[in-house]
Amino acid sequence: MATHKSAEKRNRQNIKANARNSSVKSTVKTAIKNVRDAVASGSKKEELLKAFKAAQKAIATSARKGALSAKTGSRYTSRLANLVNKGAGK
Numbered sequence: 001m002a003t004h005k006s007a008e009k010r011n012r013q014n015i016k017a018n019a020r021n022s023s024v025k026s027t028v029k030t031a032i033k034n035v036r037d038a039v040a041s042g043s044k045k046e047e048l049l050k051a052f053k054a055a056q057k058a059i060a061t062s063a064r065k066g067a068l069s070a071k072t073g074s075r076y077t078s079r080l081a082n083l084v085n086k087g088a089g090k
Helices: 005-040 045-065 070-088
Strands: none
Touching: 005 045, 005 070, 045 070
């Protein structure tokens, strides 16, 4: 357990950051799941693109805030775009 004043403060900051990052990552996972569900159910192109744009926004926001690394965010977006393009082509 932290005993120095600065270590105790750092521990409090880490707990807050962890909660914030967990929330942001959960939002990203939900958005990605929504896109995958839309593709699997054979949704219309407009609905598919709407879900994709929402996921893309969530991913970009989390990467900008540092909850995800920039490269991870780019990878997620790229894979979702490929999935959407295959699904919308039907």
